[in-house]
Amino acid sequence: MSVWIEPLCINCDMCVPECPNTAIFRAEQHYQVDPDLCTECVGFYDKPACIEVCPLDCIKYLPAKPE
Numbered sequence: 001m002s003v004w005i006e007p008l009c010i011n012c013d014m015c016v017p018e019c020p021n022t023a024i025f026r027a028e029q030h031y032q033v034d035p036d037l038c039t040e041c042v043g044f045y046d047k048p049a050c051i052e053v054c055p056l057d058c059i060k061y062l063p064a065k066p067e
């Protein structure tokens with residue numbers, strides 16, 4: 001499970017230090033989340049820490065991937 005960052009992101013950098021899995025990185029256009037590293041903060045916080053701090057509310061849950 002993972003979250004993803006919408007193109008609305010303004011690269012404010014607030015989410016990056018909050019991630020316990022260092023899953024958020026600067027990509028060409030805006031920050032993105034590595035879905036192989038993101039655990040939706042399970043085991044660390046009750047809610048995804050990045051979603052809690054994003055001022056634009058542009059971090060969203062990825063729909064479950066069909067197996």
Ligand code: SF4
Pocket residue numbers: 002003018019020021022023024033037038039040041048049050051
């Ligand atoms: S949900 Fe948690 S683990 Fe995933 S990118 Fe956000 S802060 Fe990192």
Ligand code: SF4
Pocket residue numbers: 005008009010011012013014015016031053054055056057058059
């Ligand atoms: S907190 Fe939101 S706007 Fe700021 S870098 Fe992260 S995703 Fe982008």
